[in-house]
């Protein structure tokens with residue numbers, strides 16, 4: 483297989499139309515030429531309106547998936563059109579457009595699976611409006627893509643920009659951080675029951691394999707958080723560590739995985755401990771992500787591991803308060819695009835070898 487001359491094609495879904503996704507896409511296209519051929523998936527009329535609103539002239543080029551995508555050029559944005567269900571205004575959510583948002587994801591997934599794109603990057607969607615529109619059980623891109631790709635398990639990993647391209651094993655306690663989650667979008671009340679030995683084993687095996695595959699870490703060392711304060715204090719503050727996490731880690735260590743823990747999350751997230759490991763597995767969303775966002779909000783990306791395609795995303799949400807003003811920071815989207823390009827490049831090298 484020949485590597486693409488102008489970088490891989492990446493499908494960039496433009497996200498919730500009332501949020502900052504469309505304008506971040508335009509800011510990205512208006513900036514310096516990228517190392518990938520980014521194709522926006524969204525409504526061309528919406529993009530033209532937002533470009534005028536934020537005063538960033540961008541030439542839109544409508545294409546169909548599979549048609550040749552020109553080399554990246556500042557000021558040019560190829561688009562695979564998906565029609566809004568109704569006109570959208572910044573900051574005003576409309577349930578009618580939830581189907582539009584999901585259709586952009588479907589178009590991107592199909593393009594990746596058909597080989598028309600080397601990966602997909604997602605601008606933020608609004609989970610609440612998708613649910614309000616009647617898509618019961620929708621909890622986010624991560625789970626939607628798992629189901630769309632027909633896999634049983636995926637892993638959400640967020641990484642700060644400085645950790646994304648770190649090829650060496652370990653990093654030295656600066657702001658570089660990779661945090662994966664054992665559970666993603668669950669009410670806190672349901673978290674403890676969701677942490678089973680079987681789930682933890684699947685998550686850790688995917689994390690181990692994809693740290694090798696995508697980050698080039700030959701022998702990943704993973705630190706695993708406890709669920710309870712002080713990792714359960716020997717069973718006095720909760721038994722999940724003794725009954726579930728420790729037995730799972732012991733079994734996986736027998737298979738050669740390098741796992742530390744379960745460790746108390748409060749002290750695990752300190753430079754001395756982080757310096758020893760390649761990634762941290764947090765037990766739930768708000769155990770791991772506040773630390774990651776403190777370390778690198780706006781300079782980090784979200785990666786879905788375990789999919790048969792490359793998917794990266796931003797580290798933030800729809801920021802309805804900023805939409806339409808042209809002041810949202812495109813930093814995380816840049817990181818997500820560059821990372822997806824890198825991953826797609828690696829993927830094509832693997833499949834060509």
Ligand SMILES: NC(=O)C1=CN([C@@H]2O[C@H](COP(=O)(O)OP(=O)(O)OC[C@H]3O[C@@H](n4cnc5c(N)ncnc54)[C@H](O)[C@@H]3O)[C@@H](O)[C@H]2O)C=CC1
Nearest residue numbers: 605606607608609610795796798799800801803804810811
């Ligand atoms: N990848 C995705 O699709 C994600 C979607 N979301 C969704 O976004 C919606 C809103 O979530 P929130 O918790 O309010 O988080 P949010 O990230 O949208 O906003 C939190 C704060 O960060 C600021 N902010 C966010 N992105 C920014 C940027 N690029 N530049 C400058 N400031 C920025 C906002 O103005 C706000 O003050 C929810 O429905 C949530 O589920 C949240 C995270 C990721």
Ligand SMILES: NCC(=O)COP(=O)(O)O
Nearest residue numbers: 621622623624625784795
């Ligand atoms: N906080 C991360 C987040 O909500 C990302 O969700 P997803 O839409 O990428 O699954």
